[in-house]
Every structure is written in structure tokens, then in C-alpha cells.
Amino acid sequence: MAEINVDYTEVIGKRTECPEGCGLCCLCQPEVLADEIPFFRKNFPKDLTVSKGPEPYSALALKKGVGSCVFLNERRCRVYSDRPAYCRQFPYHIYVGDKVKVELDLSCRGAWTGKGADAEAEARETVSRAYPRIRKASREAGEVYSQFYRNCMEAGVMRDPEDLRRSVIENIEGFTDLAYLGKVMDMTMMEPAVTLNGIGTDSPADREEIGEAAMDAAMESMEADDPVNAPVYCDEDWNWNIFLADREADRIDRFILDDRGDLTEKGSARISEIGIRPPETGGREVLRDYILTLNGRESFLGNVFSLMDANGYEDDMSNAYYGCLCTTILDILWRASMLDHFMGTGMGERGMREAIIFFDMDRLDAPTIGAFV
Ligand code: SF4
Ligand code: SF4
Structure with a gap:
């Protein structure tokens, strides 16, 4: 065999x-x-x-x-x-x-x-x-992926995933820039098939629009009804932090989960006050390395494919890939801003590392067409 x-x-x-x-x-x-x-x-x-x-x-x-x-x-x-x-x-x-x-x-x-x-x-x-x-799992995934590629071909939305990955590597600095992320996000919504050629970072970012998109992404998991479904962030002092958000009340609560399974509230903030901030010196490099890691992960691709399938193959694979990547990066930046708000971790090397620590386990809940075994 x-x-x-x-x-x-x-x-x-x-x-x-x-x-x-x-x-x-x-x-x-x-x-x-x-x-x-x-x-x-x-x-x-x-x-x-x-x-x-x-x-x-x-x-x-x-x-x-x-x-x-x-x-x-x-x-x-x-x-x-x-x-x-x-x-x-x-x-x-x-x-x-x-x-x-x-x-x-x-x-x-x-x-x-x-x-x-x-x-x-x-x-x-x-x-x-x-x-x-x-x-x-490989036998099962082989059939699922073959059907997925056939569906993409029939819908005219197929791209070579390796080309998409290469294009991200070639434009990696842009993906750490808020203005660039905003432009790519807009293009994925307005153009039939996005290419990254010639996208600059010359105009300022529309912080309000990008902030909304970032908050939407981060809220997907933090708005959990049940703390068992909320993401946990293990901080530098080994505390297990759980953040539960209520958008209607414009409020995010921070709890510490203790070893017995009890939650103690440790403060709250207005969601609208958190906003999104760009990575600063040192943080940009940490974020860039993580984007390259995501860009190389089969599970990230599996998540993009799952979203394409759920949307009925309406989006070109390039739009789905870049859109999903931008959303993920904005989610991380929003979390970094939130952790800084609660704990003063900043947007530099430390802040970006902590946001990735917060995010990387949470992403395991994203739907994919393959499987973790
Ligand atoms: S394996 Fe990693 S996450 Fe698990 S207890 Fe050890 S340090 Fe923590
Ligand atoms: S059984 Fe697994 S999850 Fe439970 S305490 Fe041991 S290592 Fe942790």
C-alpha cells in the first residue's frame, strides 16, 4: 500500500x-x-x-x-x-x-x-x-476534494491554490497593512476575480469600515451564549481568560475560569471603544510570520473551500481565499487591540504574539471540507 x-x-x-x-x-x-x-x-x-x-x-x-x-x-x-x-x-x-x-x-x-x-x-x-x-480520513477527503474541484470547474471559479499562496507570499507586507487589507476586502466584494497586482498602500485606511469588518470577525466566536463555546486565552500569568461579548449591549466581559470550573468576572469594556489598530514595530514581523503560516496550512484552504461550498460556488476561489485571509488578519488585529485594552499588551511583538496565542486554537472550530484526525 x-x-x-x-x-x-x-x-x-x-x-x-x-x-x-x-x-x-x-x-x-x-x-x-x-x-x-x-x-x-x-x-x-x-x-x-x-x-x-x-x-x-x-x-x-x-x-x-x-x-x-x-x-x-x-x-x-x-x-x-x-x-x-x-x-x-x-x-x-x-x-x-x-x-x-x-x-x-x-x-x-x-x-x-x-x-x-x-x-x-x-x-x-x-x-x-x-x-x-x-x-x-485520506480516502474520505480524496472523494470530497475531487467533488469540490469538479464543482469549481463547472461554476468557472477554479484557481490553482498554489498560485494564490505564491501571490500572498509576494505581497506579504501588504497583508500587514490596514489600508491594503481594506482595499483587498473591497475588491473581493466588487470584482469578479481579484488579482493582487498593483494594489498599493498609498491611501489611508478607512478605519471605521475596516473596524466593523474586524469586529464582525472577532465577534463570531466571542458572542457565544455558553462559556464552553467561547475561546479561551491563557495569559502570561497562566490565567484562563474567557471573553463574552454582547453586541446589542455594546459590552464585552472578561472572566477568569479557575481550576474548579468557576468563572469570576474581571472587568468589562464597551465594544465600540476598542476599535482596531495597526501592528507596530516588532508586531508587524510577528504578524507577517503568522500569515505565512496560515497561508501554508491545508486547514486554512479547507476552510476557504468550505465557505465556497456553503455559498453555492458564487465566488471565484481567488476572492474567497483573499477575503478569508483578510478577515482572519482583521480578527487577529481586533483581538490584539482588545487584549491591549484589557491588559496593556500593546500592538508590538508582545501584543501580536498574545493575539495569535488567543486566536490559533479558536480557529480549529472553523468549518473545513477536510478533517483534523
Ligand atoms: S502542551 Fe502547551 S497548551 Fe498544553 S499544557 Fe503544555 S504548554 Fe499548555
Ligand atoms: S486526560 Fe487529557 S485533557 Fe484530561 S487532564 Fe489529562 S491530558 Fe488533560
């Missing part, structure tokens, strides 16, 4: 560690695979449950239904040697789309220190453990 080609470029040369006191990944309800269920059913029957959401799966229970996994005690795992496969995999994600790619979750603070284990070696080990699941 042919080997599956796996793309490790995102992890090559990186290191990861797991500093004490974090536990962020134990806030994601871990799926329990079929062959892991007997162990938990026999030893911890009350702690095995079914996840909430549109596609329920067997999972470990959360404290009070919203907190961390029940097995997290003083930010350490009580069943470490028997923890589920998905816990072992973190901070790596294996995405199976048209191609198979390993991603490094940048919400993990241990991925930013430059210390610890060799990420490529860990990723290869992770892939070898998950190989049967990858093989099964």
Missing part, C-alpha cells in the same frame, strides 16, 4: 515544551477513541461522557460542564500515562485535506519559547501513531 506523503514544513526547526502551570489544552474536551473507551468505562465510568455540539463524540467530562477536563488536578494530568490519543498529540494537529499536513498549535505557549523537544521528531511520532486514522 502506498505511503501517504505528510508535510512537516510547519514544525521543522521548531522546539516545544510544556511549562508547568498551563493546562490550556486540557480545556478542550478530549475525544476518547473507540479502543480507549473500555479503559475509561472500567476505571472512570462517571468521567466518560458525550461531547456537546453538532457532531457528538465520546469524550472525557469537563468540571461543572464548562471547566477543564475532570482529570486535571493543580494543572497536572491525573491519568497521564493513560491519557487519550488526542491529549498526547497536542500541540500538533494532523490535518487531512487534499494533502496531509502537521500543524503546530500556536496557542500553546510552549511553542513560543524556542526550548524543549524537537518538534519535527515529535510530529513524526504523532503521525506514526495516528497512521490508521490518517489513511481512513
